[in-house]
Amino acid sequence: MSYLDLSSVHLMVSAGRCDPESREWLLALSSTGPAREAARDRLYALLLRIARGEVHRRGGGPFRIAGPESDDVAHQAAADALLAIETKLDQFRGESRFTTWAYKFVMFEVSRTLGRHFWRRPHASMDVEAWERLPDRFGLDPARESEWRDLLAALRRAVDEVLTDRQRQIFVAIVLNAVPLDTLVEELGASRNAIYKMLFDARRKIRVALVANGYADPQGLRAR
Amino acid sequence: MSDWTELDRFLQTDPRDVGCDRAMELLHVYVEMVAADADAAERHPGVAVHLKACGPCSEDFSGLLAAVTEGES
Numbered sequence: 684m685s686y687l688d689l690s691s692v693h694l695m696v697s698a699g700r701c702d703p704e705s706r707e708w709l710l711a712l713s714s715t716g717p718a719r720e721a722a723r724d725r726l727y728a729l730l731l732r733i734a735r736g737e738v739h740r741r742g743g744g745p746f747r748i749a750g751p752e753s754d755d756v757a758h759q760a761a762a763d764a765l766l767a768i769e770t771k772l773d774q775f776r777g778e779s780r781f782t783t784w785a786y787k788f789v790m791f792e793v794s795r796t797l798g799r800h801f802w803r804r805p806h807a808s809m810d811v812e813a814w815e816r817l818p819d820r821f822g823l824d825p826a827r828e829s830e831w832r833d834l835l836a837a838l839r840r841a842v843d844e845v846l847t848d849r850q851r852q853i854f855v856a857i858v859l860n861a862v863p864l865d866t867l868v869e870e871l872g873a874s875r876n877a878i879y880k881m882l883f884d885a886r887r888k889i890r891v892a893l894v895a896n897g898y899a900d901p902q903g904l905r906a907r
Numbered sequence: 908m909s910d911w912t913e914l915d916r917f918l919q920t921d922p923r924d925v926g927c928d929r930a931m932e933l934l935h936v937y938v939e940m941v942a943a944d945a946d947a948a949e950r951h952p953g954v955a956v957h958l959k960a961c962g963p964c965s966e967d968f969s970g971l972l973a974a975v976t977e978g979e980s
Contacts, residue, residue, distance in 0.1 A: 736977065737970045779935040786974045787935045790967040821914040831911060838914075858917075864963045876927035879961055883920055890918040904915045 700777035708781040712772055723765065726785065730768075731761040733786050737793045748800060756800070760792035767792070798865030809856035809870065814839060816859055830906060834898050837907075841892035842885075850885040853878055921960070925953035930964050938971045 701709060711722035734757040742749055748756060767788045775784050817823075817838075823831050842854060856862040864882075868875050893899040897907045930937075930953075937954050940947035948955035958965045 733974045736974065740970060740973060741966065779939045783939055783971070783975050784935045787931075787938075787967075787971055789974070790934075790970045791931070793970070794963055794967060821911065821917065823911060823914070834911065864961075874928070875931075875963060879927045879964075883924065883926075883960075886918050887920040890920070893918070899915075899918075904911050904918070 702777075702780060705775075705777065705781035708785075709772070709775065712769065723769075726768070727761060727765050729782065730764050730785065730789050731757060733789045734758075734760040734764070734793055737789060738797075741793070741797065748797065752800075756793065756796045760789055760796050763792040763796070764788040794865045795868070798863060798867075798869050801863055801866040809860055809862045809867070810852075811860060812855055813859050816861075820858060820861070833907060834893075834904060837893055837896055837898050838889060841889045841896075845888045845892050846885050850881050850888070853881045854885045857882060921956045923953045924956045924960060926957060927961060927964050930954045930957040930961070931967065934964075934968060934971060938968065938975055941972060942975050 708722065708726070711718055712726070713719075714722075735754070738748065738753050738757045738760070742753065764785070768785050771788075775781060778784075814835075817835055818825065818828075818831065823835075842851060846854060853867065856867055857864060862870075864875060864878055867873070867878050871878065890899060893904065898904060933951060933954055937947050937951055940950065958968050
């Protein structure tokens with residue numbers, strides 16, 4: 684079984700759109716037999732190294748992953764990235780080095796794999812409306828509550844009145860419960876782009892409501 | 908005056924924002940421009956705006972930039 688549109692790969696190589704190293708990768712991965720297997724092995728080793736580095740780099744983030752679990756994530760991400768690369772090889776246009784394009788899939792797979800790990804945290808929830816966390820989420824000083832209390836009350840009213848149910852669900856999960864967006868991708872079966880767009884629209888609508896009620900102007904938020 | 912900069916920034920939306928799909932489609936090109944010190948944000952303003960606003964895409968960008976620059980060092 685071939686994943687590849689070999690004609691487009693060979694067309695790009697023959698048209699000289701790739702640097703020499705990228706050309707080698709393309710030709711080896713679109714070949715057959717031992718040459719292809721050797722290239723796959725070499726690419727997997729590279730992807731695994733990048734995935735390990737990336738999981739380590741993100742270790743301090745919301746997923747708090749370390750030790751053997753961290754290596755499992757790296758292996759999973761590298762394997763899934765290799766599969767994605769082989770499937771999409773004919774989409775490589777030579778606009779960057781082949782390895783840069785390939786490493787991009789490692790980033791996507793690390794994000795996706797880590798997104799699934801969030802629910803392993805105790806007390807993780809996406810539906811609880813913990814409004815008391817809002818000041819801390821945005822670094823508001825409790826000692827100055829008198830200055831932001833009305834603003835946050837207006838924000839909460841805007842969430843109640845202007846958001847759709849889906850926008851509200853996304854807002855509550857991401858803003859109040861600090862659920863990572865990539866975790867919602869897995870949970871809701873929607874794309875990252877779709878969830879980002881829903882949150883984008885929610886942010887815009889909340890701001891419009893705050894402006895209409897005198898809590899913001901083009902320069903920014905303000906006390907009324 | 909209260910410091911609600913972070914909340915203000917969160918509520919700001921920029922119509923130039925290209926969204927995750929387009930930003931990730933261009934990510935490998937954008938990262939190489941940044942690594943080469945070319946003016947990536949000027950060439951792709953909608954991607955630059957998106958990476959400032961979207962945590963997950965920004966994380967992918969930082970990771971890819973680290974991978975590419977580590978390979979060069």
